[in-house]
Amino acid sequence: MSEMIEVRWHGRGGQGAKTAAYLLAESAMQEGKYIQAFPEYGPERMGAPIMAFTRISDSPIRIHCHVKAPQVVAVLDPTLLETVDILDGVPEDGTVVVNTNESPNSLRRTLNISGRRLFTLPATQVALEIIGRPIPNTPMMGAMIKATGLLDIEAVIANTRKSFEKKFNAQVVEKNIQAIRRAYEEVKSE
Amino acid sequence: MGNLISMEGNQAAAEAMRQINPDAMAAYPITPQTEVVQTFAQFVADGRVDTEFVTVESEHSAMSACVAAAASGTRVMTATSANGMALMWEILYIAASTRLPIVMALVNRALSANINIHCDHSDSMGARDTGWIQLFCENGQEAYDSLIQAVRIAEHPQVRLPVMVCYDGFIISHAVECLELLKDNEVQKFIGEFKSVNSLLDISHPYTFGPLDLYDFYFEHKRQQIEAYGPAKQTVIEVGKQFGSLSGREYGLFEAYHLQDARLAIVLMGSAAGTAKEAVDRLRANGLPIGVLKLRAFRPFPSEELTQLLSRFEAVAVLDRAVSFGAAAGPLFTEISSALFASNHRPLLLNYIYGLGGRDIDIEDIQEVGKKLQKTAESGKVEQPFDYIGVRK
Numbered sequence: 001m002s003e004m005i006e007v008r009w010h011g012r013g014g015q016g017a018k019t020a021a022y023l024l025a026e027s028a029m030q031e032g033k034y035i036q037a038f039p040e041y042g043p044e045r046m047g048a049p050i051m052a053f054t055r056i057s058d059s060p061i062r063i064h065c066h067v068k069a070p071q072v073v074a075v076l077d078p079t080l081l082e083t084v085d086i087l088d089g090v091p092e093d094g095t096v097v098v099n100t101n102e103s104p105n106s107l108r109r110t111l112n113i114s115g116r117r118l119f120t121l122p123a124t125q126v127a128l129e130i131i132g133r134p135i136p137n138t139p140m141m142g143a144m145i146k147a148t149g150l151l152d153i154e155a156v157i158a159n160t161r162k163s164f165e166k167k168f169n170a171q172v173v174e175k176n177i178q179a180i181r182r183a184y185e186e187v188k189s190e
Numbered sequence: 191m192g193n194l195i196s197m198e199g200n201q202a203a204a205e206a207m208r209q210i211n212p213d214a215m216a217a218y219p220i221t222p223q224t225e226v227v228q229t230f231a232q233f234v235a236d237g238r239v240d241t242e243f244v245t246v247e248s249e250h251s252a253m254s255a256c257v258a259a260a261a262s263g264t265r266v267m268t269a270t271s272a273n274g275m276a277l278m279w280e281i282l283y284i285a286a287s288t289r290l291p292i293v294m295a296l297v298n299r300a301l302s303a304n305i306n307i308h309c310d311h312s313d314s315m316g317a318r319d320t321g322w323i324q325l326f327c328e329n330g331q332e333a334y335d336s337l338i339q340a341v342r343i344a345e346h347p348q349v350r351l352p353v354m355v356c357y358d359g360f361i362i363s364h365a366v367e368c369l370e371l372l373k374d375n376e377v378q379k380f381i382g383e384f385k386s387v388n389s390l391l392d393i394s395h396p397y398t399f400g401p402l403d404l405y406d407f408y409f410e411h412k413r414q415q416i417e418a419y420g421p422a423k424q425t426v427i428e429v430g431k432q433f434g435s436l437s438g439r440e441y442g443l444f445e446a447y448h449l450q451d452a453r454l455a456i457v458l459m460g461s462a463a464g465t466a467k468e469a470v471d472r473l474r475a476n477g478l479p480i481g482v483l484k485l486r487a488f489r490p491f492p493s494e495e496l497t498q499l500l501s502r503f504e505a506v507a508v509l510d511r512a513v514s515f516g517a518a519a520g521p522l523f524t525e526i527s528s529a530l531f532a533s534n535h536r537p538l539l540l541n542y543i544y545g546l547g548g549r550d551i552d553i554e555d556i557q558e559v560g561k562k563l564q565k566t567a568e569s570g571k572v573e574q575p576f577d578y579i580g581v582r583k
Contacts, residue, residue, distance in 0.1 A: 022196075022366055029196050029368055037196075038365035041307065060368070062464035064329070064361050065552035 004057040005150060006067045010086055011076035014046045016137030020074070021052035023141060027151055027159040028056040036061045049084055056150065074144045075099060076123070076136050081111060090116060097144045097187070099123035099136045104190040119147040121187045130179045131172070138176040142183030153184050193370050199330035199362040202369055203269065203295045203355075204229035206337035208239055209377035212293075213264035213384065216244040216255035218274060222307075224297045224363060226269040249274040253281035260290035261399050263389025265341070268292065271359060272299035275313045279320070285352045286321025287415060288399055291344035292352040294322075295337060298460065298511075299359035300547040308548020309359040311460065314488070315512040315521045321415060323353040323422055324489040326459040331369040333357040335439055336486075338372070341381040342429045348421035350387065358461040360548060372437060380436055423490040443492040445484040446499065448474065452481035454563040455500060455537075457526055458509035459485045462544070462551050466509075469556035480560050485522070493529040500526070501533035504567040507540040507559050509579070519576055538572050544579035555579050 007024060011017030018039040025037035036055040042048070053067040069089040078100040080086065090096065092115035100107060104118040121143040123136035131138070138160065145153050157177055164173045197205070203226045207215070215234075217227040234243040242259075246252045249270055260266040270278065275296060285292050298314055300306040314324055323343060327333040333355060340353040357363060372380075388397045403411060427442055434440025447467050449455060456466050463484035473480050483499070485492075500506055508527075510520025517524065523541035530536045542559060544551045559579070566572055 025366055026196050029194065034368050035196060036365060036367050038360070041360055041364065063468050063553060064358070064365075064461040065465050066550045068552070 003059075004055060004061065005072065006070040007054040007056070007072040007074065007144075008067055008070040009052040009054070009074050009076065010080050010084060011050055011052070011137070012080070013048045013050050015076045016135050017050055017052045017076055020076070020137040020141055021054045023160055023163060024054045024144075024151075024156075025056070026163060027156045028054075030159050031151055031155050033057060034060050049080055071095065072144065072148055072150070073097070074140050076140055087113065087116070092116065095119070095148050097121070097140065097147045099140055101125070104188055108190070117147070117189070119143060119187050119189050121183055123183060126179055126183055126186070130182065131175045139179045139183035142180035143187035146184045146187045147189070153180075156180070194368040195371065196366050197330060197369055198225070198364055198366050199333055199357055200225040200297070200364065201229055202330040202334040203337055203357070204233070205371060206334045206377075207267055207295070208233045209372070209374050210265075210267065210338065210341055210381060211239045211378070212241050212267040214242045214244065214256070214259035214266045215268055216246055216252045216259065216266075217268050217270070218247070218249045218252045219245045222270070222272045222274040222299065224269055224271050224295075226295050226297070230269075249277040250281060253278040253285060256292050257281060257285050257288065257290060260285070260292050261288065261390045263386030263391055265345075265384040266290075266292045267294065269295035269297070271297035272307075272313050273302055275317060276301060279317065282317055282320040282322060284400065287411070289350040289415070289418070290352060291350055293337065293340045293344055294352065294354045295333070296354045296356045297359045297363045298356050306547040307359070309361050309461070309511070310546045310548070311356070311510075311512040312546075314354070314356045315514070317354070318489060318521065321351065322489065323351050323426070323487070325353065325355050325426070325486055326488060327355065327357040327362065327486075328461055328463045328484060329369075330357070330362055330365070330367045331439070333362060334369060334371065335433060335437065335441065338377055338380060339429045339433050339441065343422070343425050345384065346421070346425045346429075347387070349418060349425050351418055351422055356460070361461045370437070376436060380433070419490045423487070423492065426487050426490065441486065443485075443487040443490075443495060445486065446481065447484065448481035449483060449499065450481075452479045453504045454478065454480040454560065454567060455483050455503050455506045456480070456509060456556065456559060456563070457483045457485060457500075457506060457522065458511075459488065459522065460511060462509065462511070462556075465551060465553055466556050469553045469560065472553065473557055473560040478560055478564055480563065488522070488525075491525055491529070493525075493532075496526060497529045497533050500530060500537060501535045503537040505538040505540065505563045507542060507563050509542050509544055509559070511545045513543055513546070538566050538570070539575065540566060540572065541576050542579050543577075543581075546581075549580050551579055
C-alpha cells in the first residue's frame with residue numbers, strides 16, 4: 001500500500017477536473033498500474049468548486065474511502081486559491097501544481113505556503129492560445145506529469161489521444177496534445 | 191493484467207446487461223435513475239442489443255412492465271436506485287410472489303428525507319422482505335460478475351425468483367476502477383438460452399397469474415415461496431463456482447478474509463468491505479487475530495453457514511449501513527445475532543451504524559472497531575452493544 005499515490009484535482013464545474021482525473025488513471029492503467037478515479041459529487045453546476053481524485057498503485061486497490069492526504073494536488077482554477085484550502089491534508093513533501101500567472105515563489109508568499117514542492121503554469125492562457133477555449137485540464141495534466149514524474153509523458157499523450165479520439169475531431173485532439181507538450185515544457189518550478 | 195480495462199461501476203453494469211442482451215427492459219428514465227439505463231438506452235439506440243426497451247412514467251410502472259414482460263415469457267432486466275425502488279415496492283412483492291426471474295441492478299443510495307443522493311443500504315433493506323434475492327457487491331467487478339450470475343440464479347427451475355444486484359451508489363457506481371470483462375459469447379454461453387416457463391402467451395397451455403388467493407391456498411403458496419429459498423442458496427453457491435471456472439473469480443454466499451486463524455471478526459456488506467480488508471491487514475500486522483466476513487447474499491441469508499463459521503469467535507462486530515428505526519440494532523446485526531442464538535457458543539457482539547447518506551468510513555475508523563473488539567474480547571463483556579461510526583452528537 002505504501003506505493004499507492006493519491007492525486008486530488010481542484011477545479012470548477014466545466015473545467016474538466018473529472019476528465020483529467022479519469023485520463024490520468026487510464027494512462028496509469030495502460031502503464032500496468034492499478035487505478036481508481038472518482039469525482040466528489042455535490043450539487044454539480046457550471047462554475048461550482050469541485051474535486052476529483054485519482055489513485056494509482058502497483059497492487060489492486062481495495063479501499064473505497066475518501067482521499068484525505070493526497071501526495072499530489074492540481075489546481076485548475078486560480079480563483080479557488082482564495083476560497084478552497086487546496087493544501088488540506090497534503091504532506092510536507094507533497095507536490096502542488098497550480099494554474100496561475102504567478103511564479104511558484106510569489107505564490108508561496110501570497111498564500112503563505114510552507115514546505116511542499118510548488119509548480120505553476122498559466123494553463124488557461126496555454127489552453128486559449130492552443131486549443132482556443134479556456135479549458136485548462138489537458139495543459140494541467142502535462143504540467144503535473146512534469147512536476148511529479150508519475151508517468152511517462154509519451155504514454156500519457158498516447159492515452160489522451162486514444163481517449164479523445166472517441167469524443168472529438170482530429171484537430172481538437174491534436175491541439176490538446178500540443179497543449180500537454182507545451183505545458184510539460186513550460187511549467188515553472190522554484 | 192493484460193485484459194484489464196477501466197470503467198465506472200454503472201458502465202460495467204450496463205456492459206453486463208448488453209452482453210446478457212435481455213428480451214425486455216423497462217425503466218423510468220429520469221432521476222433517481224442511474225447511468226446504467228442511460229448507457230443501456232444508447233446500446234438499444236445503436237442496435238447493439240435486441241432488447242425491447244420500454245420507458246415508463248414511474249418506477250411503479252417500470253416494475254409493472256417488467257412483471258408483465260416476464261410473465262409473458264421473456265428475459266427481463268431493469269435498474270433503479272433509492273427512492274426509485276421505494277416507488278416499486280408494491281410490485282416488488284408481486285414480481286417475487288409470481289416467481290418471475292427478473293434481474294435488477296440496484297445502486298444503493300439513501301432514501302429521502304432529507305434529499306441525499308449518496309450511498310447507504312436503506313433502499314435494499316426496505317426491500318429485504320419482498321421475496322427478492324439480494325446480492326451485495328464490493329466493487330464494479332463484482333457488480334458486473336454478479337449481474338451475469340443473477341440471470342442463472344433467477345431462472346434456475348428450482349428457484350424462479352427475482353434477483354437484485356446491489357452496489358454502492360457513487361462509491362462504486364461513479365468510480366472508475368480496473369476490471370476484467372468476459373467475451374460476449376462467453377456470457378451468452380454461461381447464461382444459456384432463456385427457457386420460458388408458464389408463459390402468458392402460450393395459449394395452448396393457458397395459465398393464470400396473480401388470481402384471487404384467499405385463506406384456502408394463499409398460505410400454501412407462501413410456504414412454497416419460503417421453501418424456494420433452500421434451492422436458491424444452493425444455486426447461488428453452484429452458479430458462483432461455475433462462474434469461477436469460467437472467469438477465475440469464484441463467488442459464494444460470503445467471502446471469508448483471514449477468518450481461519452482469527453478470534454475477532456468484522457461483518458459487513460458492500461464497498462466498505464475492501465476498506466475493512468486493508469484495516470484488518472494493518473491490525474494483523476500489529477498482532478491482532480482479526481478477519482473480515484463480507485456478506486454477499488443477504489437474501490437468501492446464510493444462517494446455518496454463518497452460525498457455523500462465527501460461533502467459535504470471541505467477539506464479532508457487525509457494521510450496518512442502514513437502520514431499522516425503533517429496533518434495537520441495525521438489520522444485518524439483527525440477522526446475525528438471531529442466527530447465532532441457535533448455537534451453544536456465541537461470540538460477544540457489537541453493532542455499529544456507519545455511512546448513512548454517504549458518510550465516509552476510512553481505514554482508521556475500522557481499525558478503531560478492531561481495537562474495541564479486542565478490548566471486548568479481553569474483558570469478556572460488551573460495554574456498549576450499539577454505537578455509531580463517524581457521526582456527530
